[in-house]
Amino acid sequence: MSEENNETLPLEQPPSNQDTASPVARDSAPSEGKAWGVAIAGWLLPGLGHALQRMWGRALVVFLTVGLLVIVGASMRGNLFTSDGSDAFDTLGYVADLGAGSFYFLARTVERGGADVSHAGGDYGTRFLATAGVLNLLAALHAYEAARGRKA
Protein backbone atom coordinates (compact mmCIF):
# COMPACT_ATOMS: atom_id res chain seq x y z
CA MET A 1 0.00 0.00 0.00
CA SER A 2 2.71 2.47 0.98
CA GLU A 3 4.76 1.44 -2.01
CA GLU A 4 1.85 2.26 -4.29
CA ASN A 5 1.55 5.65 -2.67
CA ASN A 6 5.23 6.33 -3.17
CA GLU A 7 4.91 5.53 -6.84
CA THR A 8 1.94 7.76 -7.42
CA LEU A 9 2.84 10.58 -5.07
CA PRO A 10 4.99 12.69 -7.43
CA LEU A 11 2.19 12.80 -10.01
CA GLU A 12 -0.38 13.90 -7.42
CA GLN A 13 1.63 16.57 -5.66
CA PRO A 14 0.29 20.10 -6.21
CA PRO A 15 2.65 22.86 -7.36
CA SER A 16 4.79 24.13 -4.53
CA ASN A 17 4.27 27.77 -5.43
CA GLN A 18 1.31 29.09 -3.42
CA ASP A 19 0.56 31.81 -5.96
CA THR A 20 -0.42 29.18 -8.49
CA ALA A 21 -2.88 27.43 -6.15
CA SER A 22 -6.40 27.44 -7.55
CA PRO A 23 -9.17 29.43 -5.81
CA VAL A 24 -11.01 26.17 -5.18
CA ALA A 25 -8.05 24.78 -3.28
CA ARG A 26 -7.79 27.92 -1.18
CA ASP A 27 -11.52 27.87 -0.40
CA SER A 28 -11.41 24.25 0.74
CA ALA A 29 -8.71 24.93 3.34
CA PRO A 30 -9.78 23.67 6.77
CA SER A 31 -11.42 26.31 8.95
CA GLU A 32 -10.58 26.49 12.63
CA GLY A 33 -14.03 27.84 13.45
CA LYS A 34 -15.74 25.06 11.59
CA ALA A 35 -13.56 22.50 13.34
CA TRP A 36 -14.57 23.87 16.75
CA GLY A 37 -18.21 23.79 15.68
CA VAL A 38 -17.87 20.17 14.68
CA ALA A 39 -16.19 19.32 18.00
CA ILE A 40 -18.90 21.03 20.05
CA ALA A 41 -21.62 19.36 17.99
CA GLY A 42 -19.95 16.00 18.54
CA TRP A 43 -19.81 16.64 22.27
CA LEU A 44 -23.44 17.75 22.52
CA LEU A 45 -24.80 14.79 20.56
CA PRO A 46 -22.45 11.80 20.29
CA GLY A 47 -21.66 11.07 16.64
CA LEU A 48 -22.93 14.38 15.28
CA GLY A 49 -19.41 15.70 14.73
CA HIS A 50 -18.68 12.82 12.39
CA ALA A 51 -22.12 12.92 10.78
CA LEU A 52 -21.56 16.56 9.80
CA GLN A 53 -18.49 15.38 7.89
CA ARG A 54 -20.39 12.51 6.28
CA MET A 55 -18.46 9.90 8.23
CA TRP A 56 -21.61 7.85 8.67
CA GLY A 57 -20.06 4.64 10.00
CA ARG A 58 -18.09 6.39 12.68
CA ALA A 59 -21.05 8.60 13.58
CA LEU A 60 -23.31 5.58 14.03
CA VAL A 61 -20.78 3.64 16.08
CA VAL A 62 -20.01 6.60 18.36
CA PHE A 63 -23.73 7.24 18.89
CA LEU A 64 -24.48 3.59 19.65
CA THR A 65 -21.47 2.86 21.85
CA VAL A 66 -21.80 6.02 23.96
CA GLY A 67 -25.55 5.50 24.18
CA LEU A 68 -25.17 1.85 25.17
CA LEU A 69 -22.63 2.68 27.85
CA VAL A 70 -24.91 5.35 29.30
CA ILE A 71 -27.98 3.10 29.25
CA VAL A 72 -26.15 0.16 30.82
CA GLY A 73 -24.46 2.40 33.38
CA ALA A 74 -27.76 3.99 34.39
CA SER A 75 -29.49 0.60 34.44
CA MET A 76 -26.84 -0.71 36.82
CA ARG A 77 -27.57 2.31 39.03
CA GLY A 78 -24.18 3.87 38.58
CA ASN A 79 -23.39 7.19 40.18
CA LEU A 80 -23.91 10.26 38.02
CA PHE A 81 -21.76 12.97 39.54
CA THR A 82 -23.04 16.51 39.87
CA SER A 83 -21.33 19.88 39.99
CA ASP A 84 -21.61 20.10 43.79
CA GLY A 85 -19.03 17.41 44.48
CA SER A 86 -17.26 17.38 47.82
CA ASP A 87 -13.75 16.50 46.64
CA ALA A 88 -11.48 16.37 43.60
CA PHE A 89 -12.58 12.86 42.65
CA ASP A 90 -16.20 13.96 42.51
CA THR A 91 -15.18 16.88 40.30
CA LEU A 92 -13.21 14.58 38.00
CA GLY A 93 -16.16 12.21 37.86
CA TYR A 94 -18.44 15.11 36.98
CA VAL A 95 -16.14 16.21 34.15
CA ALA A 96 -15.99 12.65 32.83
CA ASP A 97 -19.75 12.18 33.04
CA LEU A 98 -20.41 15.55 31.43
CA GLY A 99 -18.33 14.42 28.46
CA ALA A 100 -21.35 12.45 27.27
CA GLY A 101 -23.05 15.76 26.41
CA SER A 102 -26.81 15.54 26.11
CA PHE A 103 -26.70 11.87 27.13
CA TYR A 104 -25.57 12.95 30.60
CA PHE A 105 -28.76 14.91 31.11
CA LEU A 106 -30.77 12.09 29.55
CA ALA A 107 -29.24 9.64 32.02
CA ARG A 108 -30.09 11.93 34.93
CA THR A 109 -33.67 11.98 33.70
CA VAL A 110 -34.14 8.24 33.23
CA GLU A 111 -32.13 6.88 36.13
CA ARG A 112 -34.68 5.41 38.47
CA GLY A 113 -34.15 5.56 42.21
CA GLY A 114 -30.75 7.24 42.06
CA ALA A 115 -27.35 5.61 42.37
CA ASP A 116 -26.64 2.49 44.40
CA VAL A 117 -22.93 1.82 44.70
CA SER A 118 -23.29 -0.43 47.72
CA HIS A 119 -23.04 -3.37 45.30
CA ALA A 120 -20.39 -4.08 42.69
CA GLY A 121 -22.95 -3.60 39.92
CA GLY A 122 -23.54 0.02 40.88
CA ASP A 123 -19.82 0.66 40.98
CA TYR A 124 -19.44 -0.87 37.52
CA GLY A 125 -22.27 1.34 36.35
CA THR A 126 -20.36 4.39 37.57
CA ARG A 127 -17.37 3.31 35.44
CA PHE A 128 -19.62 2.72 32.42
CA LEU A 129 -21.03 6.23 32.71
CA ALA A 130 -17.61 7.83 33.10
CA THR A 131 -16.26 5.80 30.17
CA ALA A 132 -19.16 6.95 27.99
CA GLY A 133 -18.21 10.56 28.68
CA VAL A 134 -14.51 10.11 28.08
CA LEU A 135 -15.15 8.09 24.92
CA ASN A 136 -17.40 10.84 23.60
CA LEU A 137 -14.73 13.44 24.31
CA LEU A 138 -12.25 11.29 22.39
CA ALA A 139 -14.68 11.04 19.48
CA ALA A 140 -15.24 14.82 19.52
CA LEU A 141 -11.48 15.36 19.44
CA HIS A 142 -11.25 12.93 16.53
CA ALA A 143 -13.96 14.81 14.66
CA TYR A 144 -12.16 18.08 15.36
CA GLU A 145 -8.91 16.75 13.94
CA ALA A 146 -10.70 15.40 10.88
CA ALA A 147 -12.37 18.79 10.32
CA ARG A 148 -8.96 20.47 10.46
CA GLY A 149 -7.81 18.23 7.64
CA ARG A 150 -5.63 15.96 9.71
CA LYS A 151 -5.54 12.34 8.66
CA ALA A 152 -8.24 10.55 10.62
Next chain:
Amino acid sequence: MIPSLALTHIQAFLLFAAVISLAFGFLGRRRPKDRVKYILWSFFLFLLIGIGIGWAMYPFSR
Protein backbone atom coordinates in the same frame (compact mmCIF):
# COMPACT_ATOMS: atom_id res chain seq x y z
CA MET B 1 -38.14 4.75 33.81
CA ILE B 2 -35.18 2.57 32.95
CA PRO B 3 -35.20 -1.12 33.91
CA SER B 4 -32.71 -2.30 36.46
CA LEU B 5 -29.88 -4.39 35.07
CA ALA B 6 -27.81 -6.87 37.05
CA LEU B 7 -24.70 -8.09 35.26
CA THR B 8 -22.13 -10.44 36.67
CA HIS B 9 -18.51 -9.37 36.85
CA ILE B 10 -17.55 -11.28 33.72
CA GLN B 11 -20.59 -10.07 31.77
CA ALA B 12 -19.81 -6.44 32.58
CA PHE B 13 -16.17 -7.04 31.73
CA LEU B 14 -16.96 -8.63 28.35
CA LEU B 15 -19.53 -5.97 27.46
CA PHE B 16 -17.13 -3.17 28.35
CA ALA B 17 -14.29 -4.73 26.34
CA ALA B 18 -16.50 -5.34 23.30
CA VAL B 19 -18.01 -1.85 23.22
CA ILE B 20 -14.74 -0.01 23.71
CA SER B 21 -12.92 -2.20 21.18
CA LEU B 22 -15.64 -1.49 18.62
CA ALA B 23 -15.36 2.27 19.16
CA PHE B 24 -11.56 2.22 19.06
CA GLY B 25 -11.60 0.17 15.87
CA PHE B 26 -13.89 2.58 14.04
CA LEU B 27 -12.11 5.70 15.29
CA GLY B 28 -8.59 4.39 14.84
CA ARG B 29 -8.76 2.68 11.48
CA ARG B 30 -10.35 3.53 8.15
CA ARG B 31 -10.37 0.37 6.04
CA PRO B 32 -12.90 -2.33 7.05
CA LYS B 33 -10.29 -5.08 7.12
CA ASP B 34 -8.01 -3.01 9.36
CA ARG B 35 -10.94 -2.19 11.60
CA VAL B 36 -11.84 -5.84 12.12
CA LYS B 37 -8.24 -6.73 12.91
CA TYR B 38 -7.94 -3.81 15.32
CA ILE B 39 -11.23 -4.61 17.07
CA LEU B 40 -10.30 -8.26 17.57
CA TRP B 41 -6.80 -7.41 18.75
CA SER B 42 -8.04 -4.75 21.15
CA PHE B 43 -10.72 -7.09 22.52
CA PHE B 44 -8.15 -9.82 23.04
CA LEU B 45 -5.81 -7.44 24.87
CA PHE B 46 -8.66 -6.22 27.09
CA LEU B 47 -9.36 -9.82 28.09
CA LEU B 48 -5.70 -10.71 28.55
CA ILE B 49 -4.84 -7.67 30.65
CA GLY B 50 -8.09 -7.73 32.65
CA ILE B 51 -7.78 -11.39 33.56
CA GLY B 52 -4.05 -10.93 34.15
CA ILE B 53 -4.67 -8.10 36.61
CA GLY B 54 -7.35 -10.23 38.27
CA TRP B 55 -4.92 -13.07 38.80
CA ALA B 56 -2.20 -10.68 39.97
CA MET B 57 -4.56 -9.34 42.66
CA TYR B 58 -5.71 -12.79 43.76
CA PRO B 59 -3.06 -13.25 46.53
CA PHE B 60 -4.22 -9.99 48.15
CA SER B 61 -7.93 -10.76 47.99
CA ARG B 62 -8.13 -12.53 51.34
